[in-house]
Amino acid sequence: MDRLSSRDAMTAQPLLPANAGRRRFLTLATALLGAVGTAYVIVPLVESLEPDASVKAAAATTVALSPIEPGMQVTVPWQSKPLIVVHRTPEMLATLQAVETLLRDPNCEVPQQPPECKNRFRSLKPQWLVMVRVCTHLCCTPLYEPRKGSVGPRWLGGFHCPCHGSLYDLSGRVFKGVPAPRNMAIPLYHFSEDEKQVAVTAMYPESKLC
Amino acid sequence: MGRLTAWVDRRFPFSVLVRTSMTEYYAPKNFNFWYFFGSLALLVFATQIISGILLLAHYQPSAKAAFNSVQSIMYDVKWGWLVRYIHTTGASLFFVVIYLHMLRGYLYGSFKRPRELLWLIGVALYVCLMGEAYFGYVLPFGNMSYWGGQVITSIIAAIPYVGGWLASVLRGSFGVGTPTLTRFVAFHAVLLPALLAVLILTHLLALHEVGSNNPDGVEIREHLDARGQPVDGIPFHPYYTVKDMFGVGVFLVVFCAIVFYAPTFHGLFIETYNFSPANPLKTPPEITPAWYLAPYYAMLRAVPNKAVGIGILFAAIIAPFLLPWLDHNPVKSSRYRPVYRWMVIVFVLTLVALGWIGMQPAIPALLPPARILLALYFLFFLSLPIVSRLEPTRPVPERISAS
Structure with a gap:
């Protein structure tokens, strides 16, 4: 037998086995079932990489409110970020309306805060500002400058970022004409029943830091 | 698909590899139950790598934090218990699979010419x-971990001349502590897995060079058809891939049953004393090794002299390496060697009995049987050169026997 005829003998063998359709269906069904099973196994394996319970437990923090005098602030580390709680006086709250024409987003249309904080005070209770003190420009920590005229002659009080000069009002709303694009983020929080503590639980999912 | 394969093939021998190692790798047609365990070992290696990487994402290698980090894997990490139980069950079943795989080699003479190197790599x-x-x-640095670490490193310290230095390099400290854990992680998660992966590849390359043995122990490559392929061979893919997938299915049922219903396996897979943290001041009341190392531990305890005991231990581990040169009988399979078959059966029972003794408390009553079994273990290897020359054999078929 020469080479050519032996090749003919090979190609003369039937290419498809009997019941080719059934075989293909069974192979596909097996592969599909295997894929579903594999997906079920992968879910717990990938989820095991998520932050564990101890990390999540450390993710919430409570801040005592009684030591914070009117006009004062407390900044605590929370989820590796500075969290500021400001006790605002009625005079400070009055400045919020006065600066509104100078603000980029005075009505808080960008979801940088939970819906219940979408107001001029950006808070659940007007006197308490609870905010992530991270500049939305490049993640610096803005300085708290409550005194009138401390940053500029017409300054009514707010936050001043030392890195690139971004300015925010006393609700963390950003001014026009500065590098920062958005208001600073307000996290999800709630007050204890006696209003002596505030519990900060998580970032508002739609808000962006920097 | 076709164009992509062609593109790859011009740059990398993809299709050639698939052909030579799968679709046109001809394996004997008479593989039986004992031939499941090679592919199962590969499967367990893969699950150990995956679950190990996930454990490493949470494990903290320090004497203070290790035990608690393992507990937090069990309680705080999402699905952490599942990942850890997969890893602990996988460790024990790896040895189950490997022991059955090795027994297959003893039974069918798979270590004999031309497969000596394949056996050595194995x-x-x-x-x-x-x-x-x-x-x-x-x-995990439970109390059994700690004392196991102590005992084995002190065995190494007893090696003449270099032992003390070797033990201090292993421990990285005067005792077993944080420096030990940090380097054990390096060995456990980097050095040995890499070594295992290379050896597995070498093992497979050697296998495909010499071809698989079979229960009859006859060479299928001595009878080729017109196309130059073994008459008694069938392509590994699809025939044995499908067979192995069935084996994987049965294996996974057993694996999952243990993971979900008996993860500690009555103290065999995870020891009871390892549920309390390492305590250098308190030895557990019974120090027993993991079941898969228990036979060697029984041998060690059977000898009253420390140096001799450790020598015996090393000899017991080295003996299987010599098997291809101890057995002189040209007949491979124990099917045609009735005397050798009984020797293998006694050898396996000896190991099981030694394993059982190794896991018992060290009581004097078990010393005589342990010594008899130790003698039996070495008798297998020592008598083989003589028995293999003298034993009667049944006629070996020219080709794989019809069944």
């Missing part, structure tokens, strides 16, 4: 696996 894999298991055993 035994080297087994020795590496023992090291891998030992380093992993110490990492």
Whole structure:
């Protein structure tokens, strides 16, 4: 037998086995079932990489409110970020309306805060500002400058970022004409029943830091 | 698909590899139950790598934090219990699978010419696996981990001349502590897995060079058809891939049953004393090794002299390496060697009995049987050169017997 005829003998063998359709269906069904099973196994394996319970437990923090005098602030580390709680006086709250024409987003249309904080005070209770003190420009920590005229002659009080000069009002709303694009983020929080503590639980999912 | 394969093939021998190692790798047509365990070992290696990487994402290698980090894997990490139980069950079942795989080699003479090197690589894999298991055993830093770490490093310290230095390099400290754990992680998660992966590849390359043995122990490559392929061979893919997938299915049922219903396996897979943290001031009341190393431990305890005991231990591990040169009988399979078959059966029972004794408390009553069994273990290897020359054999078929 020469080479050519032996090749003919090979190609003369039937290419498809009997019941080719059934075989293909069974192979596909097996592969599909295997894929579903594999997906079920992968879910717990990938989820095991998520932050564990101890990390999540450390993710919430409570801040005592009684030591914070009117006009004062407390900044605590929370989820590796500075969290500021400001006790605002009625005079400070009055400045919020006065600066509104100078603000980029005075009505808080960008979801940088939970819906219940979408107001001029950006808070659940007007006197308490609870905010992530991270500049939305490049993640610096803005300085708290409550005194009138401390940053500029017409300054009514707010936050001043030392890195690139971004300015925010006393609700963390950003001014026009500065590098920062958005208001600073307000996290999800709630007050204890006696209003002596505030519990900060998580970032508002739609808000962006920097 | 076709164009992509062609593109790859011009740059990398993809299709050639698939052909030579799968679709046109001809394996004997009479593989039986004993031939499941090679592919199962590969499967367990893969699950150990995956679950190990996930454990490493949460494990903290320090004397203070290790035990608690393992507890937090069990309670705080999402699905952490599942990942850890997969890893602990996988460790024990790795040895189950490897022991059955090795027994297959003893039964059918798979270590004989031309497969000596294949066998040597295989035994080297087994020795590496023992090291891998030992380093992993110490990492959770429960009290059994700690004392296991102590005992084995002090065995190494007893090696003449270099032992003391070797033990201090292993421990990285005067005792077993944080420096030990940090380097054991390096050995357990980097050095030995890499070594195992290379050895597995070498093992497979050697296998495909010499071809698989079979229960009859006859060479299928001595009878070729017109196309130059073994008459009694069938392509590995699809025939044996499908057979192995069935084996994988049965294996996974057993694996999952243990993971979900008996993860500690009555103290065999995770020891009871390892549920309390390492305590250098308190030895557990009974120090017993993991079941897969228990036969060697029984041998060690059977000898009253420390140096001799450790010598015996090393000899017991080295003996299987010599098997291809101890057995002189040209007949491979125990099917046609009735005397050798009984020797293998007694050898396996000896190991099981030694394993059982190794896991019992050290009581004097078990010393005489342990010594008899120790003698039986070495008698297998020592008598083989003589028995293999004198034993009667049944006629070996020219080709794989019809069944």
